[in-house]
Amino acid sequence: MGNSVGLIDRLKENLGGKKTRGAALAVLFAVVAILPLFANNYIEEVMTNTFFYIVLALGLNIVIGYAGLVDLGYAAFFAVGAYTTGIFMKMGVDFWFTIPISIVFCIIAGIIIGGPTLRLRSDYLAIVTLGFGEITRIVARNLKITGGASGLVGIERPTIFGHKLYQITDFYYTFFVLVILAIIIAMRLHNSRLGRAWQYIREDEDAAEAMGIDPVKTKLYAYMIGAAFGGVAGAFFAVKMTAISPETFAFTQSAMILLAVILGGMGKIPGAILGAVFLVFFPEIFREIGQMRMLVFGILLVIIMVFRPQGLWPQRKS
């Protein structure tokens, strides 16, 4: 197999170069940007859905990948964002003003859940976040303001510069912009002082604490920022769907987003994107197997963890 190793090395060398990578990214960007000119509504819908999950996966990646915290109730933040926007728009507030409100509410939710529990061991944290996800769903189902079990319907479409976002192509570009913003923020965070503190805590909490990093506060930031990502995604989800119901935010939803992050490889931005793409494309391609696909997902998750505990495309350790 001596030849093939040489080949792979050469391939890596070629692909690893900054110029090649930049060119590949530019081509990818261009293709995605002009895709609506050729594609039909179905493909646009699937792509919009993919963009949406990429934003969520990047948000959860901050919590799980950067800071190394388990969160099995991420859909709760997404729910808080969607409901906040839905409720405020029903009260007559303009969509673009509801986004900061959603973010604030999500950050508060992040503090409520993170504040008391981040001192706990990681497996306790898993159950508490799961419980929190369930609580959010039950609260949404039982309250009057959230529309009870049937949820909120008839949320208005937003307008931007006098143009009403109505067709799928409008949302395609809206979510595309959102993805680019999310990637830039995630990248900036990863290289920031805070990002390095998260990695330090993830690798060795005691050592990090000895170096003057406050672990609870730093972890809380991860929760708050992750929650804000979920909130923004939720706000846009609400206006795209125009109807939201508590069952949209069940545990399955949290598990799917988690799966996207894990599949791709924790802590890595391309990994999270790849995971989200896979997550949306897989059920679309395997539409025929219907209910079976979640079963296949479960088996796949076990197999990937057994053979590649770090994910498909893990972060390279320096």
Added chain:
Amino acid sequence: MSLFYIVIQQLVNGLILGSFYSLVALGYSMVYGIIKLLNFAHGDIYMVGAFVGFGALGIFGSILGVGWLGITVALLISMFLVGLLGMLVHRIAYQPLLNKRAPRMSLLITAVGVSFTLFNGVMVMTNGEYKAFSTSLGYEGISLGPVNITYTQIIMVVSTAILMLVLYWFINRTMYGKAMRAIALDQDACRLMGINVTKTISLTFFVGSALAAAAGVMAGVYYGSIHFYMGFIIGLKAFTAAVIGGIGSIPGAMLGGLILGLLETAGTQLPFVGSAWKDVFTFGILILLLVSKPTGILGKSEIERM
């Protein structure tokens, strides 16, 4: 009904619910005690137990009847088969990761994957339908004023007590139990002393899963219907129970389950709680408890950071 009888009625309900929670919590606690894994799929094991019991009753019910004899046979069959399923899950999904000494996060996510597999597997097989657990158990029982305690309820609580006593004997009086307790203390030392660690962990999974299956069958018999989603919430609650009692502690899991069952039935009677909010109430307790006393009532305090 006067307050006194309401209290009695709720005590009985709480005790039954608590029995189910205890049996499931035991499996959580045993596995956690021995390999520090939060076996996320444990609630689904309980659900599979209910379905296996349902199937066994369907097969043997025609010969043995659907009374106590048939139910007992179905219960034992379910316990055995689901115990084997627990061992299989351990061998396929957890042991390879334990061998690699993979991070605990990977183990936890594997457990989520197993949970997904079991849950969706049963959903596909049953088309997501409710199954009626039809038995010939009546509502005869002892009457205390307006409160009627059925024989079924009494037998449930007594069976749970018997299962727990057997488990207690098994853990404290047999070589296998001794090996389990030893592994919980120091795995490497056990290996040096010639204990087959993997086999003992496997056995722990067998026992824990069998207990969960027993709870599943009993819950099916008691409530009369089962479906694929029944394991999710009880998994969460049993974990809460295990934490209340002190995770890793066997008597703690028993006690925690009973306390949670009683608290929850009491909670449904409180103003502002009611049945719609009872799950919120339970998780509220869990979060409060984890914040104030994470080691639980009978748990040993340990200084460990993750």
